[in-house]
Amino acid sequence: VTEHGDVLFEIDLSSDAPLYLQIAAGVRGAVLAGNLVAGQRLPAGRELADGLGVNLETVQRAYRLLVDEGLLVSRVGRGTRVIDDVDTDALALRRQISDLVDRAAELGIDSTRLATMVRNFPASPS
Amino acid sequence: VRHGVRSGHGGWRHGGWRYLVVAAVLPLVVMGAIPAALTLTDRSDGLDGDPGEWTAVVSMVVVIGGWVVTAIAVVGAVTHRFPLERPRYGRLPLALAGASLSGAVAANVAIVDLGLLIAIVAFWSALGGIAGWYAAAAMLGPAGLPTSDAPAPRDAARHHLDAGATAVWIGQVPPSPVLTWLGPVLVPAAVAWVLAPEVVSWAFMATWSAIWIGSYALSRRRMRVVIGRSGMRILGGAHRWERRAIPLEHIVSASCTTLNRWWWANPWRHRGTHRLTIATRSGPAMLVELTDGSEVVVSLSDPSDAVGVLNSLLDNRAAAMGIERS
Numbered sequence: 001v002t003e004h005g006d007v008l009f010e011i012d013l014s015s016d017a018p019l020y021l022q023i024a025a026g027v028r029g030a031v032l033a034g035n036l037v038a039g040q041r042l043p044a045g046r047e048l049a050d051g052l053g054v055n056l057e058t059v060q061r062a063y064r065l066l067v068d069e070g071l072l073v074s075r076v077g078r079g080t081r082v083i084d085d086v087d088t089d090a091l092a093l094r095r096q097i098s099d100l101v102d103r104a105a106e107l108g109i110d111s112t113r114l115a116t117m118v119r120n121f122p123a124s125p126s
Numbered sequence: 127v128r129h130g131v132r133s134g135h136g137g138w139r140h141g142g143w144r145y146l147v148v149a150a151v152l153p154l155v156v157m158g159a160i161p162a163a164l165t166l167t168d169r170s171d172g173l174d175g176d177p178g179e180w181t182a183v184v185s186m187v188v189v190i191g192g193w194v195v196t197a198i199a200v201v202g203a204v205t206h207r208f209p210l211e212r213p214r215y216g217r218l219p220l221a222l223a224g225a226s227l228s229g230a231v232a233a234n235v236a237i238v239d240l241g242l243l244i245a246i247v248a249f250w251s252a253l254g255g256i257a258g259w260y261a262a263a264a265m266l267g268p269a270g271l272p273t274s275d276a277p278a279p280r281d282a283a284r285h286h287l288d289a290g291a292t293a294v295w296i297g298q299v300p301p302s303p304v305l306t307w308l309g310p311v312l313v314p315a316a317v318a319w320v321l322a323p324e325v326v327s328w329a330f331m332a333t334w335s336a337i338w339i340g341s342y343a344l345s346r347r348r349m350r351v352v353i354g355r356s357g358m359r360i361l362g363g364a365h366r367w368e369r370r371a372i373p374l375e376h377i378v379s380a381s382c383t384t385l386n387r388w389w390w391a392n393p394w395r396h397r398g399t400h401r402l403t404i405a406t407r408s409g410p411a412m413l414v415e416l417t418d419g420s421e422v423v424v425s426l427s428d429p430s431d432a433v434g435v436l437n438s439l440l441d442n443r444a445a446a447m448g449i450e451r452s
Contacts, residue, residue, distance in 0.1 A: 051354025
């Protein structure tokens, strides 16, 4: 998202990652980078879907996921926007957890085992 | 970048001429305000409800108040507190300057005839200046005229898209500055109508109001451009109706360009049948060449990303089809 409000989204159609998760990750990344700011309106679902050549439901599913996470708010007639009091620290932590889960999956470690590893991870001295 | 305005460009090239407009209005306001105030002060019969005197009081308040606010706006602009380059700041002092000028005019219509003369001269001078500029631009071409009033777009490196990746770019066509200016033009007319109804008729006000409401509606109806796998779509209107859809296979290439004032003002060379032009103002724009030899030109605040994405999508499509793109 530029200072003029122009939006650029990119997804990898050949990736194993579901498209809606890629779109959601793109929005999270834009918020983390400060390119999408509190209260800013996201592109209409149909515009994004048509441009990316994906189903409208895919974009709506990504937006719903982010609404459920508390990052976006969607209101009839006002479109979908970033919430006013967005917590970028929590968002950054969520992204790190996501990266950790992905890396664990690459190493053949399932989520249960990963959770156990995290739980047993020695606390920092502080 | 400071306050969202690119630095490193001269004030004149980047909206500095508005300073001159405001500066030119100030003396007129002073010339109108002083006689109005003096004339009112000379009256010794007080305020007895005579509508003419109340008009004079209101006129004086508008004139002096408008003058003070305009002076503050000019000082703010010069000290960069209110950068006039930004529309939200540019409109306000101009509207106030216009309002205070017309207040002076209205006051002097009732009190001093000289004010009316000044207003008429100022109005026709401004109108003649604008018309003369565009006439000169149309006749002389770009030689000797400013090439642009906006910075050239940065280089549009092709946005790298891996095979299998796709992207969408969504942007807005910036509003026309002409529409931005029509609002401030209405303000003087409205003030003059209130203060001097004997000079400004209902028909005049109704006409200006219709023009302003229409232009406001148009300025709110900003067009959007969507560039994606299917090509380029231009949407407009409250419900974002599709104005034009150009499939990717009909596009040869895209590039950044800068529309200078001559380009923007010349309706013959660049608005021909082989060119779709959505040029709302001079400055950065995207030029898209189509396979049938025609072109599409769209004003964009920063066309670099749009051009980069479109060329990358064309690259990927050509690679998928085994075609080499130049």
